Amino acid sequence: MLDRLRRPWPDDRAERTLGAVSLLIFVCVVAMVVFVALRAWPIFAHNGLSWLLPGGDLHGQITNMVNAPANPPPAVYHLRAWPLIYGTLLSGVIAVALGLGIALLASIFIVEFAPASLRRITIPTIRLLASVPSVIYGLIGILVLVPFIGNHVISASEKASVQTLVQLNGTGVLVSVVILTVMITPIMVALICEALSSVPVSWREGAMALGVNRLRAMLAVTVPAARPAIVAAAVLAGARALGEAVMIQMVSGSVFFSPKPTDGVVFFFEPLRTLASTIIDYNDGVGAPALRSALYAFALLLLFAALTLSVGGYLVKLPLRKYQTRG
Amino acid sequence: MNRIRRIAAAFTVVGVLGIAAPAVASATSLITISGATASYPLVSLLAAKYVKTHPHKVKFKITQGGAQIGINDVAAGRVTIGDVSRDPLPTDPPGLDFYPIARYAICVVTNKSNPLSNLTAAQLLSIFTGKTRTWSGVPGATATGTIDLISRTSVAGVLTNFQTLLLGGKKVAEPLAAEEASEGLLKQQVENDPNSIGFLSNYQADSGGVNSVGFNGVGCTIANAVSAQYAGVARFYEVTKGPVLGAARSFISWVDHSKAAQKIISSQWIPVT
Amino acid sequence: MRTWRWRDRLVLAGAWIAGLGLCTIAAAIVLYMGYRGVQYLRPGLIFESPQVSQSQAGSGGFLDPLEGTALLALIGITIALPLALCAAVWIVEYGRPSWLARVVESSIEVVAGTPDIVIAIFGLAIFQMSLLAPFSVRASGGGVFGRSFIAAGAMMSLIALPPLFVATRNGLQSTPVHMREAAFALGKTRIATIRRVLLPGVRSDIATGVTLGVSRIIGDTAIILLLLGGTARLEPQGSVPIFNLLRGTGSTLTSYVYGNSPAGEGLAPQKAYAAAVVLLAFVLGLNLLVDFIGRRQASASGLAVGSAIV
Numbered sequence: 001m002l003d004r005l006r007r008p009w010p011d012d013r014a015e016r017t018l019g020a021v022s023l024l025i026f027v028c029v030v031a032m033v034v035f036v037a038l039r040a041w042p043i044f045a046h047n048g049l050s051w052l053l054p055g056g057d058l059h060g061q062i063t064n065m066v067n068a069p070a071n072p073p074p075a076v077y078h079l080r081a082w083p084l085i086y087g088t089l090l091s092g093v094i095a096v097a098l099g100l101g102i103a104l105l106a107s108i109f110i111v112e113f114a115p116a117s118l119r120r121i122t123i124p125t126i127r128l129l130a131s132v133p134s135v136i137y138g139l140i141g142i143l144v145l146v147p148f149i150g151n152h153v154i155s156a157s158e159k160a161s162v163q164t165l166v167q168l169n170g171t172g173v174l175v176s177v178v179i180l181t182v183m184i185t186p187i188m189v190a191l192i193c194e195a196l197s198s199v200p201v202s203w204r205e206g207a208m209a210l211g212v213n214r215l216r217a218m219l220a221v222t223v224p225a226a227r228p229a230i231v232a233a234a235v236l237a238g239a240r241a242l243g244e245a246v247m248i249q250m251v252s253g254s255v256f257f258s259p260k261p262t263d264g265v266v267f268f269f270e271p272l273r274t275l276a277s278t279i280i281d282y283n284d285g286v287g288a289p290a291l292r293s294a295l296y297a298f299a300l301l302l303l304f305a306a307l308t309l310s311v312g313g314y315l316v317k318l319p320l321r322k323y324q325t326r327g
Numbered sequence: 328m329n330r331i332r333r334i335a336a337a338f339t340v341v342g343v344l345g346i347a348a349p350a351v352a353s354a355t356s357l358i359t360i361s362g363a364t365a366s367y368p369l370v371s372l373l374a375a376k377y378v379k380t381h382p383h384k385v386k387f388k389i390t391q392g393g394a395q396i397g398i399n400d401v402a403a404g405r406v407t408i409g410d411v412s413r414d415p416l417p418t419d420p421p422g423l424d425f426y427p428i429a430r431y432a433i434c435v436v437t438n439k440s441n442p443l444s445n446l447t448a449a450q451l452l453s454i455f456t457g458k459t460r461t462w463s464g465v466p467g468a469t470a471t472g473t474i475d476l477i478s479r480t481s482v483a484g485v486l487t488n489f490q491t492l493l494l495g496g497k498k499v500a501e502p503l504a505a506e507e508a509s510e511g512l513l514k515q516q517v518e519n520d521p522n523s524i525g526f527l528s529n530y531q532a533d534s535g536g537v538n539s540v541g542f543n544g545v546g547c548t549i550a551n552a553v554s555a556q557y558a559g560v561a562r563f564y565e566v567t568k569g570p571v572l573g574a575a576r577s578f579i580s581w582v583d584h585s586k587a588a589q590k591i592i593s594s595q596w597i598p599v600t
Numbered sequence: 601m602r603t604w605r606w607r608d609r610l611v612l613a614g615a616w617i618a619g620l621g622l623c624t625i626a627a628a629i630v631l632y633m634g635y636r637g638v639q640y641l642r643p644g645l646i647f648e649s650p651q652v653s654q655s656q657a658g659s660g661g662f663l664d665p666l667e668g669t670a671l672l673a674l675i676g677i678t679i680a681l682p683l684a685l686c687a688a689v690w691i692v693e694y695g696r697p698s699w700l701a702r703v704v705e706s707s708i709e710v711v712a713g714t715p716d717i718v719i720a721i722f723g724l725a726i727f728q729m730s731l732l733a734p735f736s737v738r739a740s741g742g743g744v745f746g747r748s749f750i751a752a753g754a755m756m757s758l759i760a761l762p763p764l765f766v767a768t769r770n771g772l773q774s775t776p777v778h779m780r781e782a783a784f785a786l787g788k789t790r791i792a793t794i795r796r797v798l799l800p801g802v803r804s805d806i807a808t809g810v811t812l813g814v815s816r817i818i819g820d821t822a823i824i825l826l827l828l829g830g831t832a833r834l835e836p837q838g839s840v841p842i843f844n845l846l847r848g849t850g851s852t853l854t855s856y857v858y859g860n861s862p863a864g865e866g867l868a869p870q871k872a873y874a875a876a877v878v879l880l881a882f883v884l885g886l887n888l889l890v891d892f893i894g895r896r897q898a899s900a901s902g903l904a905v906g907s908a909i910v
Contacts, residue, residue: 014791018690019700025687026707028758032714032722039725059481059501066395066481069418102618105611109619113612124891125623131883132629133819135858136876140629142512142862143636147519159473159522163460166503167475169520182625189622215608215615236713243715246821250863254480254506271505279717281508283826284392284482286724287399288418299718306713310706359737359745364865371652371832390747390830390849391859404743405728511866534867 036303040296042289046077051297054082058256062282065290072290079294083258085301087272090173090259091248092241095180099241100234102181103188108218110189111196123193130186138250141179146170146251154269162263166271171253174268179247184237191236195229196222228317235313239306245276252277275302355383356574361390362397362410363484364509365528366563369429370410372591373582380587385574394484398423401566407575409566412528413484414491424571425564428582430597433489433559434532434547435540436514438521441470445541451493454524457500462522470522476504477516477525485510488561489526493542530595552597560597633880637873645874650832650856659868662875664833665856668749669818669882671845672828672852675753676760676817677810683757684764684809689794692772712762720826723755727827736847737837747829748837750846755823760813767812771805772798804897808890815886818879824855832856853879 009017043051061079068076110122150170159168199222207217223230253271261267273281275298285291360370367389374387389410392400397409402420415425435451437443444467446454453459454474462470478499479486490498507513510531517523518536529547532539539547542558551557565571565579582588583599592598604612648661687704695701727736728746736748775798783793799806829835829849836844851859853875858864861872 008789008792008795011790014789014794015690015694015696018686018694021683021686022690022704023700025683025711025761026703029707029710031726032719035722035725036718057501059506063481063501067416067418070420102622105615105618106622109615113615114619122619122623124887125626127890128884128887129622129626129629131815131819131887133821133854133857133879133883135821135854135861135863136629136633136880138863139857139861139876140632142515142519144632150520156472160461163473164457164503167473167505169475169505169516169523171505171516182622185622213604213608215604215612219611239713239715243713243717245715245717246858246863249508250512254508255502255504257502276715276717279721280822280825281480281506282482283721284395284480286721287395287402296721299715299721302715302718303710306715307710310709310713314706367865368652368867375652388829388831388835388849392830400743400745405745406743509864509866511862511864514866515862531866 033300033303036296036300040293040300042077042293043079043297046074047079051079051081052085052301053080054258055080058083062256062291062294065294066282066285066288068288068290070289076290077293079297081275081294081298083256084273084275084278084298086258087252088242088274088276088302090272091176091180091252091274092238094177095184095241096234096238098177099181099185099188099237100230103185103192103233103237104223104230106185106189107192107196108215108223110193111222112214112218126186126189129182130190132183134183134244134247137179137183138247141175141247141251142171145175145178149175149269158266158269162266162270166253166255166257168266168269168271169253170269171251172269172271173259175251176248176272179251180241180244183244183247184241187240188233188237191229191233192226195226199225228320231313231316231320235309239309242274242305242309243276243302244274245280248274249277249280254281275299355386357386357388358408358575358578359388359390359406360397360408360410360565361392361400361406362566363394363412363563364391365394365412365431365485365530366410366429367391368530369563369592369596370565373428373588374578376587376591377578377581380585381577381581385578393482395482398566401568404568407567408571408579411484411564411566412561413487414562415564416487422568424567424569426567426571426579426583427562427564427599428579429563429592430552430560430599431563432529432547432549432552432557432597433485433493433526433561434529435493435524435526435542436517436532436537437468437524437540438470438517438519439536439538440521441468442538443468443540445544448493448495448543451542452495452497455494455499455504456497457503472522475516475520475523476500477513477520477523478504478506479510479513480506480508485526485528485561489559492559492561493526533595549593549595549597562599563596630880630884633873633876637870637875637877640870640874641877642874645871646878650851652832659871662853662856662871662878665851665853665875666878667834668828668850669852669854671749671834671850672753672756672824673814673817675749675846676756677764677813679754679757680760680764680813681806681810684761684768685799685806688765688768688772689799692769693790693794693798708762708765711758714758715822716759716820717822717826719755719758720823723751723823723827727751727754734847745829747827747849748847749828749850752823752827753846755827756817756820759816759820759823763812763816764806764809767805767809768802771802775801804893807893811886811890811893815883818852818882818886819854821854821858824852825858828852828855830855830859853882 064076110119154168203221204217207221255271256273257271259267259270259272279295279298371389394411394413397411398419400406401409460474462468462474510527513525514531517525545551545556552560571579589598645661647663649663651660653659691701724746728744730744733744735750736745738744780793783797831849832851834850836848838844838847857872857875860868
């Protein structure tokens with residue numbers, strides 16, 4: 001049988017084997033969803049979908065779950081986790097929006113305006129940013145950014161203005177969003193650069209021949225042609241931003257609080273918590289049945305968000321198909 | 328075809344041997360421990376000393392994860408001993424035996440620029456429950472402005488003990504206080520924020536960088552803890568499912584009785600008795 | 601540029617600032633961690649195992665975390681490479697029926713977008729099942745420990761899969777059609793063409809993908825914290841030579857940095873920063889490797905390679 005393996009395979013057997021192996025990945029994803037959903041089921045059973053809404057004291061609810069006995073009564077499963085969803089969306093959306101703008105500008109710089117020597121330095125440097133581990137980003141956050149903002153940027157009166165609700169000590173929305181943006185921008189730069197450089201130069205040259213300057217030619221011709229890639233970049237960066245756990249845990253302030261935009265500037269200094277950072281914070285308590293279901297419910301929500309982003313990106317790219325330049 | 332059969336047979340033999348062999352060939356028993364990060368330094372030192380003084384008898388595998396993970400692992404039979412840094416709770420799984428091996432003190436800490444030397448029980452309670460919000464309401468503090476409360480997540484054993492021992496059973500104000508996931512993060516926050524106040528095990532508080540605050544006139548030192556003057560003294564437990572047997576039993580009784588173990592414990596922690 | 605409108609000049613300035621700003625940030629991160637850690641970095645640290653000790657001076661080095669990182673990268677890539685290659689080849693060369701191909705591609709996208717903490721929790725759920733007890737250890741109480749190098753490595757392969765797949769697929773897609781046609785004209789079957797002509801042709805893309813996958817593996821923290829068991833040293837389990845190492849627990853550079861820095865218990869920050877410098881050096885090295893491979897491929901084939909940035 002061994003030389004049956006060694007002889008060249010007929011194409012149909014090869015196709016079937018390769019297809020089966022590829023399907024394994026799909027099976028893996030399905031298994032992941034099923035496992036996580038099964039463990040998250042009690043939260044849905046006791047709360048329906050209203051656990052996504054605000055209401056009540058989230059910290060009290062989580063503490064009840066931590067301290068619950070082995071067979072918790074139904075009341076323990078009560079959960080209203082909106083502050084976490086709000087925190088995740090807030091940090092994620094702001095970071096992606098900021099990052100997209102910066103990434104677009106940086107990509108235009110790299111593809112069009114950077115001299116060749118500078119381009120040779122910039123590309124590896126930005127790729128390095130993408131591969132720095134999140135624990136190092138978190139360390140730089142708590143060692144440098146948080147003390148700086150807490151001690152030199154936030155004024156005492158700002159701290160006093162919210163002191164009965166939360167405390168402002170540097171951790172919070174601003175540091176989380178800044179570091180998150182730095183983390184996801186390189187991913188977007190890479191994808192957008194690749195797309196911009198694969199648009200035929202002749203298109204830009206045509207525009208310039210008509211009298212448009214280089215920047216306008218980029219913005220009017222090349223960038224729209226790269227729209228599918230920009231959408232893909234935003235989707236990938238968004239997924240990464242939603243799921244970032246370790247870094248956010250260190251710099252977000254770790255309080256079950258929803259920052260209020262109506263607070264003005266103070267809004268940027270208020271602490272928050274995201275779904276992923278809560279999973280890491282409480283991953284100790286994964287033995288308490290109610291807390292375990294809650295953490296798995298958060299994980300299911302994150303998984304669902306990644307799926308939605310994927311599908312959403314695909315749908316947004318559909319009408320842009322006619323601009324696809326890659327074979 | 329023969330070649331495939333021979334290779335498959337060889338793999339099966341190696342596989343079976345690999346899984347069966349440990350059961351047959353282990354003259355040394357393996358003690359697996361998981362649990363609290365606070366007691367990890369102590370238990371690692373004790374285990375290392377035990378292996379040195381009892382060579383070829385036992386192997387240790389000590390992992391961390393948190394006191395609650397220790398309880399869950401030992402209840403589910405995943406480890407032999409669980410490290411726990413808090414007293415048993417009524418919500419713990421049934422059938423667990425708690426063996427105290429050492430004690431530690433919980434110190435209230437402030438930033439180095441705020442050399443607060445003492446807090447009464449009433450003052451501490453009012454600060455941590457959020458009644459006093461500015462340092463101007465705390466005599467003896469040089470800091471000004473809002474008090475930044477730094478606490479731990481609800482799964483932390485040190486938090487449970489702090490609330491029971493130093494806050495008289497009351498809870499830390501939430502969502503006011505920041506819930507740090509580890510002693511390291513709590514210490515980092517207190518080190519960087521001049522207006523902060525928090526609580527750490529004495530091992531962390533004594534390693535420098537923060538100011539230790541006395542409680543009811545008694546400083547948070549090992550001497551005061553040994554003489555039972557300091558109120559905030561909690562226990563480290565080794566937890567087993569059912570009464571401890573075999574190699575684990577020898578280890579725990581060595582920790583309780585041998586001079587070498589007590590010497591290690593007294594160096595930075597407090598002996599049980 | 602003198603004829604440009606102010607708005608255009610502003611945008612151009614913005615582009616320069618964005619590009620150079622990102623580079624400055626990268627340099628700042630490396631320099632800061634270097635400044636924090638290099639003072640404590642001794643060559644001896646790389647060759648000493650972690651010791652238990654009450655002082656930072658006696659707590660040994662990070663040989664075991666280094667070995668753990670290498671072992672984990674090896675396991676992750678060994679599992680991910682065949683999967684990624686099969687998937688990429690099947691989708692590009694066969695891909696029938698097309699809805700199935702789209703299903704597989706979407707699955708890989710979902711895996712790429714899944715947060716590593718979710719993958720870690722999933723790994724814990726799977727490997728604590730009795731069925732998979734041989735892959736970690738079954739304790740005396742009967743429970744499955746569920747944390748081992750195999751468990752972490754299997755989940756790490758999910759992390760490394762998307763970059764590998766994308767790199768290989770892009771490489772295969774940009775191989776000119778005439779190479780396939782020439783092979784068919786000589787009478788080779790499709791699978792033989794893939795084995796002998798196409799895959800060797802995209803070797804550098806695969807190398808790039810492997811390097812990117814490895815850099816993602818060594819940078820991941822969440823999976824290690826949950827799935828590797830958190831022992832300071834490599835602790836093999838059982839007595840079969842290699843299998844016992846895989847079933848055992850250990851640590852990696854990321855978990856070592858995490859545990860000893862203020863993120864964890866913070867008891868050995870000096871060692872943590874020194875380890876962070878080593879970690880950054882690895883990441884830097886891997887990135888330079890990707891660059892090198894990309895440049896060698898561009899000069900060898902003469903094709904303009906716009907890819908291989910991520």
